[in-house]
Amino acid sequence: MEVMTEKKIERKGPVLFSPYKRGEGIKAALKLKRNDILFEVKEAGLKGRGGAGFPTSAKWMLTAAAKSDKKYIVCNADEGEPGTFKDRVLLLEYPELVFEGMVIAGYTVGSDQGIVYLRGEYEYMLSSLEDYLKEMKKDNLLGDKILGTDFNFNINIHLGSGAYVCGEETALIESLEGHRGEPRNRPPYPVNTGFMGCPTVVNNVETLSSVPHIITKSGEWFKKHGTDKSTGSKLFSVSGDCNKPGVYELPWGTTIKELLKLVEAKDTKAVQVGGASGVCVPVNQFDRKLGFEDLATGGSIMIFNKKRDMLKVLKNFMEFFVEESCGQCTPCRIGNVKLLEGTEMIEKGTHTFKYINTLKELGKTMQVASKCGLGQSSPNSFISILDNFKEEIFSSGRNGGDKK
Numbered sequence: 001m002e003v004m005t006e007k008k009i010e011r012k013g014p015v016l017f018s019p020y021k022r023g024e025g026i027k028a029a030l031k032l033k034r035n036d037i038l039f040e041v042k043e044a045g046l047k048g049r050g051g052a053g054f055p056t057s058a059k060w061m062l063t064a065a066a067k068s069d070k071k072y073i074v075c076n077a078d079e080g081e082p083g084t085f086k087d088r089v090l091l092l093e094y095p096e097l098v099f100e101g102m103v104i105a106g107y108t109v110g111s112d113q114g115i116v117y118l119r120g121e122y123e124y125m126l127s128s129l130e131d132y133l134k135e136m137k138k139d140n141l142l143g144d145k146i147l148g149t150d151f152n153f154n155i156n157i158h159l160g161s162g163a164y165v166c167g168e169e170t171a172l173i174e175s176l177e178g179h180r181g182e183p184r185n186r187p188p189y190p191v192n193t194g195f196m197g198c199p200t201v202v203n204n205v206e207t208l209s210s211v212p213h214i215i216t217k218s219g220e221w222f223k224k225h226g227t228d229k230s231t232g233s234k235l236f237s238v239s240g241d242c243n244k245p246g247v248y249e250l251p252w253g254t255t256i257k258e259l260l261k262l263v264e265a266k267d268t269k270a271v272q273v274g275g276a277s278g279v280c281v282p283v284n285q286f287d288r289k290l291g292f293e294d295l296a297t298g299g300s301i302m303i304f305n306k307k308r309d310m311l312k313v314l315k316n317f318m319e320f321f322v323e324e325s326c327g328q329c330t331p332c333r334i335g336n337v338k339l340l341e342g343t344e345m346i347e348k349g350t351h352t353f354k355y356i357n358t359l360k361e362l363g364k365t366m367q368v369a370s371k372c373g374l375g376q377s378s379p380n381s382f383i384s385i386l387d388n389f390k391e392e393i394f395s396s397g398r399n400g401g402d403k404k
């Protein structure tokens with residue numbers, strides 16, 4: 001059967017968009033011992049594509065080692081970071097990779113249940129994904145005694161309810177359990193105490209989609225792409241001022257300059273890497289590389305040309321964080337409001353430079369004192385936009401009370 005696609009695009013890429021035959025990942029995995037799969041994923045150097053870059057083999061090893069009769073594989077398909085839309089493409093056009101990655105993860109860690117936490121706004125793809133799961137069951141790639149082995153695995157899809165923070169893995173688990181989507185204290189980590197208190201792997205859609213390729217083509221093959229510390233390829237969701245926005249698969253290590261050429265961006269003055277919680281890179285840093293050793297990112301790339309007002313960009317990001325903070329901890333709940341107020345003061349010219357510097361220090365405190373990644377990363381834009389675009393932002397009329 002064919003899963004609904006929004007637009008038929010011929011996609012090319014070194015890993016995820018390379019040829020793959022449905023079912024072959026599961027077939028190959030079930031012939032291997034669990035330790036051999038862990039070895040292959042480790043050899044590949046696969047790191048989480050959801051943003052944090054945690055080594056996937058380590059997460060799986062910890063879950064495999066945890067003692068419990070019940071374990072879960074959760075696919076994080078919340079895709080809430082502003083400017084990110086690459087998981088949507090994987091789910092719509094490559095569901096075999098996502099689901100087979102979950103089955104292989106289940107087999108490796110000793111879990112018989114997978115759950116996809118699907119972004120609420122992606123409800124339109126729910127029925128076609130469920131149809132696809134039924135097809136997999138018919139082909140014995142899912143369900144009981146998969147491909148004649150003793151391994152059972154099922155997948156359910158759970159629809160999210162629209163909060164950005166629900167993409168954070170512990171808030172996601174709370175939401176799955178029917179509670180308010182609020183991050184938990186860590187430790188304990190989901191690998192030991194996750195969904196319903198059981199050991200749980202939470203992986204991003206793209207991370208899981210890399211696994212069938214690694215198992216069929218080898219970890220050695222996978223790590224030939226990318227760099228030493230960032231192996232494989234990455235999907236980038238490119239939006240903003242360019243002729244060819246869209247989802248691109250590129251090897252890690254690609255520079256911003258190379259990416260801008262590919263998407264035909266002209267007169268670019270800033271590239272926001274990693275969404276609202278990422279960093280804003282100015283022209284004189286366009287030689288920087290996309291990868292864990294330099295610009296780590298979940299894949300959101302927003303391009304701004306010379307006509308854009310960077311203060312407006314910043315204000316937009318800060319409004320987003322004030323709206324999306326779950327309010328549980330003070331640094332994030334109050335801090336984001338203060339950073340937004342500071343941005344509005346600059347807009348009106350009522351700030352002082354002394355106060356803006358104090359806010360930057362507050363941002364640094366938020367980065368270390370906030371309970372989850374939302375508050376730890378929300379000051380990134382505030383700090384990087386004010387540092388990298390100070391001449392533009394503090395131009396005439398916005399000089400501030402102390403005019404320094």
Ligand SMILES: Cc1cc2nc3c(=O)[nH]c(=O)nc-3n(C[C@H](O)[C@H](O)[C@H](O)COP(=O)(O)O)c2cc1C
Nearest residue numbers: 048049050076079080167168169203204207373374
């Ligand atoms: C506020 C917030 C939102 C997040 N949203 C997502 C998301 O939409 N998708 C995702 O895969 N990870 C998201 N993450 C990261 C997850 O907490 C987690 O690290 C990830 O799902 C782990 O998968 P990986 O190791 O495969 O990257 C988010 C983190 C934070 C702090």
Ligand code: SF4
Nearest residue numbers: 327328329332372375
């Ligand atoms: S950092 Fe923000 S989103 Fe995370 S727990 Fe604290 S208030 Fe909630």
